[in-house]
Amino acid sequence: MQMKLLDQSWPIRGTFTISRGSRTHAKVVVVELHQGSYVGRGECVPYARYGESIESVLAELAPLAVQIEAGLTRRQLQSLLPAGAARNALDCAFWDLECKQSGQRIWQRLEIAEPAPLVTAFTLSLDTPERMQQAAIENAHRPLLKLKLAGEGDVERVAAVRAGSPDARIIVDANEGWDEALYLKMVPELVKLGVEMIEQPLPADNDAALEHLPRPITLCADESCHDRSSLPNIIGRYDMINIKTDKTGGLTEALALKAEAEKVGLQVMVGCMLATSLAMAPAFMVAQNTQVVDLDGPLLLAEDRQPCIAFDESKMNVYPAALWG
Structure with a gap:
């Protein structure tokens, strides 16, 4: 070889x-x-x-x-x-x-059921409230929007997106951009705006505060969760983990992490980095029967490799064997 x-x-x-x-x-x-x-x-x-x-x-x-x-x-x-x-x-x-x-096919190798199509979140890049609202209007037909946030001004961003896409489910990703004070200010407003999940609000090395902060909205660990060794520090701070194969080091550990997380009562989100369909294919398998799917990487690219995963708007179809697995 x-x-x-x-x-x-x-x-x-x-x-x-x-x-x-x-x-x-x-x-x-x-x-x-x-x-x-x-x-x-x-x-x-x-x-x-x-x-x-x-x-x-x-x-x-x-x-x-x-x-x-x-x-x-x-x-x-x-x-x-x-x-x-x-x-x-x-x-x-x-x-x-x-x-x-x-x-x-990969599901035969894993001895699991043939996968079903999935509906993925669609990510709106961090921008001004006005531009994020315009992006929300353009994607109002999508059932689930994920908003990239940063700190001050985030309530205005979410409110603008909600106005632009009133029927969409909304989840937000702070990418470690908040502190405790901002968290306490933000969360009641996000509850009013119907936000369903907050991803990594605090820095990974300073998230112990989440043990005593209110959690009326589901909290998801991203930068705080890499592989199974992360789980002891996540229990009691988060309700969900974001599994990415780039963090777990591959499909092998991603599947093991998913099984262990579900065993201890955590919900599962499967996410991705910005990449082509070749990177999404293994994650597609992990994402079966999970609470949140965020595998929109190819939708954010100007072009994808061929063959690729076929998307019907936000629906991901089962990919061809010539792509992967």
Whole structure:
């Protein structure tokens, strides 16, 4: 078996802004595993918030070429690399290769039911209330909108979106941009505006305060939740976790995290970084039978790889085997 590494850049439709900055391109790393006539692929998004970059992920993966040629397995990989983007791409490439070599779809390999189409949230980038309202009007037909927030002015942003899309369900993502005082100010107003969930309101290293703060709206851990080792600090602070394969280090750990979270009574959201359909496909499997699906990455890109996941507006259809798994 041989490994090939690719770094790619995919243009975003316009500019995507969150509390930590703006981007015009989604930069990804793709791992290809070649064995005979079979090729397995996996895609990841290095994330600076976690100390990752295209260069650091390539540097993590490149030394494994010799071990892969010597027969490294997906199970051995789990303890060889930490949870994160690099392991995600390689883990998903292993799964894809297993499917192609066996002639089975991923759900057959996992011995679970064939997946069903999913309805994903659609993300509105952080902007002025006026521009976010216009974006809400343009996407008022979508059943679930996710708003990127930042701090001061957030009530005005949510109110503008609610006015622009009165019938949509709304969830919000603060990306660690609030403090306790702002949380206490924001939450009663968001209750009035019908917000159903708040994602990562406080910084991950300062979220213990959530143990004593009121939680009239479901709170979801994102930056505070990576893999199963995160769960002890999440119980009692959050009601839901956001599982992303780039955080868990692949489909293998994502499925294990989902099972463990459900066992301890946490709700599950499955999210994504800005990436192509190749990155969404493994997450699509994790997202089956979860409370919130946020896999709109390809909808935010100006173009997607082919073949890709077919979207009917916000509905994700089951993807072709030629894409992944």
